[in-house]
Amino acid sequence: MSRLNFQRLLAVNILLGLLIVGCSTQPAEPTPTAATEVIVPTETATVTVMPSPTTPLPTPTDAPEIIEPVELDFSSMEGIQIYYSTTSGIESVLLPCGTENSPCSEGQELVAFSQMTTFTQIERISFFPGEEKFVFSSGDYSHNGSDDLFLYDLATGHSRRLTDTSDYNDTAWLSPDGETLALIADRNGGGHSYLHTIGRDGCCLTTIPNQLTYEKAPAWSPDGEQIAFFSEDRSQAKLFLYTVDTKAVKELLPRLSKKISGAAVWSPDGGKLAFVATLDQGADICIVDFSLNDYFCLAESKHIERLPSWSADGARLLYSAFDIEAGTEDVYQINADGTGKTQITDAGSYRNPVWVNSEFFLCENYNQGESQLILISTDGSWEQPITAQAGGVSLLKVVYP
Numbered sequence: 001m002s003r004l005n006f007q008r009l010l011a012v013n014i015l016l017g018l019l020i021v022g023c024s025t026q027p028a029e030p031t032p033t034a035a036t037e038v039i040v041p042t043e044t045a046t047v048t049v050m051p052s053p054t055t056p057l058p059t060p061t062d063a064p065e066i067i068e069p070v071e072l073d074f075s076s077m078e079g080i081q082i083y084y085s086t087t088s089g090i091e092s093v094l095l096p097c098g099t100e101n102s103p104c105s106e107g108q109e110l111v112a113f114s115q116m117t118t119f120t121q122i123e124r125i126s127f128f129p130g131e132e133k134f135v136f137s138s139g140d141y142s143h144n145g146s147d148d149l150f151l152y153d154l155a156t157g158h159s160r161r162l163t164d165t166s167d168y169n170d171t172a173w174l175s176p177d178g179e180t181l182a183l184i185a186d187r188n189g190g191g192h193s194y195l196h197t198i199g200r201d202g203c204c205l206t207t208i209p210n211q212l213t214y215e216k217a218p219a220w221s222p223d224g225e226q227i228a229f230f231s232e233d234r235s236q237a238k239l240f241l242y243t244v245d246t247k248a249v250k251e252l253l254p255r256l257s258k259k260i261s262g263a264a265v266w267s268p269d270g271g272k273l274a275f276v277a278t279l280d281q282g283a284d285i286c287i288v289d290f291s292l293n294d295y296f297c298l299a300e301s302k303h304i305e306r307l308p309s310w311s312a313d314g315a316r317l318l319y320s321a322f323d324i325e326a327g328t329e330d331v332y333q334i335n336a337d338g339t340g341k342t343q344i345t346d347a348g349s350y351r352n353p354v355w356v357n358s359e360f361f362l363c364e365n366y367n368q369g370e371s372q373l374i375l376i377s378t379d380g381s382w383e384q385p386i387t388a389q390a391g392g393v394s395l396l397k398v399v400y401p
Contacts, residue, residue, distance in 0.1 A: 079401030087392035126174035162202035182218040217263030
């Protein structure tokens with residue numbers, strides 16, 4: 001081997017040795033330990049648990065909200081007059097009364113049945129706007145043996161008969177302008193009852209086109225242009241709407257499968273109509289929304305819910321519900337869209353609430369055949385009886401100054 005070739009071979013060997021040494025001196029890759037191990041979550045680690053198909057989803061009304069007590073303003077009731085009936089006559093209480101340390105005064109008797117004539121129990125009165133006069137229906141069985149309409153003047157203490165027939169006349173409902181009365185009467189003597197209108201002076205009786213066999217519970221719209229009423233026979237009950245100007249009658253909710261009971265109550269703006277529909281195991285409050293041309297029910301339950309009372313702004317409703325299993329009845333509050341259901345009372349005997357204002361309402365405490373009127377704050381923190389417990393006590397009207 002020549003000297004040149006030997007030198008070349010030696011250089012190649014030296015270069016290969018350096019490459020091998022350089023590779024062997026690279027830092028070794030660390031072995032993963034348990035402390036640095038990354039665990040990728042699987043689908044079974046999710047924390048959202050959906051109900052099974054057999055578990056109904058809860059509705060907003062299933063979890064009653066807690067009402068926080070507020071400072072009460074008793075002066076907000078200044079000048080409000082409460083009228084109620086007893087077995088002997090009609091009495092009234094002027095609010096405010098019933099501060100925490102002062103009970104309400106006894107009611108002032110306005111009308112004594114024994115001084116008027118042989119009237120039977122009065123269940124409803126309708127005040128003429130801006131006047132100390134009201135109309136009512138009552139039986140004077142010493143006269144003609146049937147119910148008739150009467151006008152009573154509080155200023156003079158005198159009553160005047162508006163109708164004089166042998167036919168049955170149900171309670172009259174006065175139009176918002178005080179000029180027309182809606183009433184249910186049997187004018188044909190056939191045992192059927194139909195809707196009529198009559199002037200405040202007893203003139204010009206108009207019969208509304210008949211629907212089913214028995215019509216009941218007319219309710220004027222706030223603008224006085226329409227009357228909602230129920231018509232029923234032995235198998236069905238339907239809700240109708242009568243337009244005063246055109247005298248047209250149309251059925252509302254012809255697709256409604258539930259039977260309608262009670263009466264209808266207009267919202268203050270006239271855009272909705274609340275009523276009670278019966279189910280197999282209870283009765284629920286439903287609302288007709290005229291802007292949607294449809295209806296919805298607030299909360300289906302096994303309770304028997306009674307006709308509600310609208311708040312002045314139309315946002316909330318008060319109602320009482322009878323618990324069939326427990327045999328108790330109490331007052332609830334709910335938003336007009338069905339949310340925010342709250343139980344206000346727990347006495348087990350409170351029913352038929354009516355708003356006084358946004359802070360207070362009235363209801364009946366009914367127990368063993370006797371009743372009294374209770375004034376209660378809407379947060380449930382305060383209540384005060386305004387009448388004694390007695391038979392036949394029934395709220396007639398809340399009149400504002």
